[in-house]
Amino acid sequence: MGRKFDIHYVIEFIPKLLSYLHITLFIVASSIVLGLIIGFLVALPRLYNVPFLKRCSQVYVSFFRGTPILIQLFLIYYGLPEILKLVQIDVSKADVLVFVIVAYSLHSGAFISEGIRAAVNAVDRGQVEAAYSIGMNGYQAFTRIVLPQALAISIPIFANLVIANLKDTSLAFSLGAMEMTGKSQTLGSATQHFIETYISLSLIYFVISTTLERIFLYVEHRLLRHDTPAVAHERRSRQRSAILRTIVPRFGKGG
Structure with a gap:
């Protein structure tokens, strides 16, 4: 059991956890960049x-979408x-972050490949055929x-x-990676104020996630700023379909 709740520890822990934010963001950025490359290469054969x-790509995608990220780590x-x-x-002496980034990159690549495939397939084929009819080549x-x-759409x-x-990077501490969640474990053990530690950690994750959500929403609005209401409605329908195809594992199936 921890000690009696003290709100002052919540405020005190936030800057200490933020000092490890760069490691968390490095894991996210590296795994997303590598995941984009992997996802693109995996999506092409399909x-x-x-x-x-x-x-091969179907087996890869099914495995990494169908098993927990902790097991993959x-x-x-x-x-x-x-x-x-x-x-x-x-590679026995390699830094633990190398293995963490490899695991998250492979995990992200599986989902990104499905996102790419779903987004491309959501584009009306008739538009492509119309482009061919006016003399455009495939490229x-x-x-x-x-x-x-x-x-x-993507x-x-x-x-x-x-x-x-x-959010999944919070599991990296299970391999000993000292990112924000790993630091929160250390702070909690040292002070016995576990609740305050996790409140501080959740606040940081919430702020970052909300900020990212607003950034992506702004980018989406910029891309769709020329759409008419009818086109926007059709595109949202295709987005919902693409999102469902991406987040729902489809074992043994594929287009």
Whole structure:
């Protein structure tokens, strides 16, 4: 049991936790950037229906969307060094943050690949065919017709993924990574004021998540500023469909 609740500790702990915010944000930023690269590469075989690679990407996506991130962290942290030993690569002395970022990147990549695929497929195929009919090639049709609409559709999906990734980083302390949650464990153990520690931590996460949400909302509004009400309504319908396809695991299925 902790000590009697004291509101002053909530205020005192916030700056101490914020001193580790850069580590949390570094994990989020690194995993999202790498996840975008992984997600794009994984989405391509399914978008272009490449037989063997399509099946590999389906297995990858199903695994990382269908297992808890905590289990993935342990598998990467304990399993990756053993696998790399087979090719004479020793990563046993690598910083724990390396394994954390690898795990979160692979996890994010699975969801981002589904977001990319859902956003591209949500664009009306008739518009692409119309672009071909006026002489555009595949690259022009994609960059001028598909990509702008897919970006607008994917913003809410991407926002959800980034915020979820931010909150999931709280599990990195289980491997000994000293980010904000890890620091909160140390503060709680040292002072026995656990409730105050977690209130401070939750306030920080809430403020960051709300700020990110507003930033993404602003970006979405900027992208959609030229839409008519009818087009906006249609786009929101496609966004809802794309979001559902992204967040609901589909084991053994795929387009």
